[in-house]
Amino acid sequence: MNAGRKIIHIDMDAFFAAVEQRDNPQYKGLPLIVGGKPDSRGVVATCSYEARKYGIHSAMPSSQAYRLCPQAIFIKPRFEAYKSASNSIRQVFAKYTDVFEPLSLDEAYLDVSDSSFNQGSATLIAKEIKQSIFNNTGLIASAGVSYNKFLAKIASDMDKPDGFYLIPPSQGEVFVANLDVGKFHGIGKATEKKMHNLGIKTGADLKKQSLALLVQVFGKAGQYYYNIARAIDHRPVNNHRESKSVGVETTFQQDIKDRQQILQHLQQLLNKALQKLQAKELTAQALTIKIKYADFVQITRGRTLSQSITLATDTTLIFDDLLKNTEIGQRKVRLLGITLSSLQNQTQFQHYQQMDLFM
């Protein structure tokens, strides 16, 4: 089991806005909004803490932000600068552990269970990481420390900005019991509403529900909710280096030749690979197929797409293209495989999609 894990969640404060204030000191201490201009249909990507006092937050229409604070400074995002700051932050993580999982440009989980830094004290390691991030980038991070991902993530939000918060094993369950379900990571607005309709407002309310009911109402996620109500979360921190690609393949009992049949198998394999990705909260932008003919001669064909591949992607043209210079339909095949690569974290992907709104 995962007893005694030490997980740190790091999340940068007002990330894009902080980079802008660092690079343009004249904006320091002022309400600063990074995102769409007030007269555009764009949205706020983020804003400085000075702007948050006016009720402005991420994803709010810029026009509304302007009404709340007309004197705010609005600037367009500079993704290159954020990417570069993000790289520096990841270099700091890498000094402390091999096991860290970025969730977006400004956020990551670290598993420091086996770290020998600071006699293995996760608290001291987290504080040192904050300091080291500041020394290297001039930016401020908040840190949460606990014994699983769910709690560490909540903890990093508890004391923002420049936060540090520890949830020790003895306090995990009490902590969750008192928390509003809307604050739970993985419970979005729609689920929150559903829960409220069932009278579930806090972690304690959630804990009273049976697993059967939660699964009946929320499907597969029911088990996750059941566990987190008990502060149980066994999800490992996925080492970024391990998740370069996801592959599935199948060897047929009898070799097949029919093109249509082969296309069906490819689609099934793709669906399986996508489900695997989903479980890791990842998306993919590159697709490779592997074909082993009956005589064991093997070929691969790959393609990178302009958008992430999902279950909704129309694969007809993609597969047609990939099979173009092959002997599919003419030669017997004994094995087919699909590999998805160019992986991105889903959260990061969603952020980028939102950014597109004002690009």
Ligand code: TTP
């Ligand atoms: P967050 O960590 O959610 O927000 P933040 O770092 O700006 O502020 P804090 O953590 O202190 O509350 O997101 C990180 C960056 O991702 C943020 O600076 C801008 C971008 N982002 C968007 O573009 N759209 C969004 O809806 C959100 C939430 C973030």
Ligand code: MG
């Ligand atoms: Mg942040």
